Amino acid sequence: MKNVVMAHWFCGDCDVEGRDFAAEPTCWNCGGDVTVTARPTVPMDHRAADGAA
Numbered sequence: 001m002k003n004v005v006m007a008h009w010f011c012g013d014c015d016v017e018g019r020d021f022a023a024e025p026t027c028w029n030c031g032g033d034v035t036v037t038a039r040p041t042v043p044m045d046h047r048a049a050d051g052a053a
């Protein structure tokens, strides 16, 4: 099984947060730098957990 790192981040300028598989994610709203709050390793098998009905 392959594990991947998912960055949890927060953008203080927009007051939004998000998750990204990128090592250095950028804000989806302003495209600027974000503060990474967590960087958990998750199994690839769970990548669809948010979208699973």
Ligand SMILES: [Zn+2]
Binding pocket: 011, 012, 013, 014, 015, 027, 028, 029, 030, 031, 032
């Ligand atoms: Zn932003």
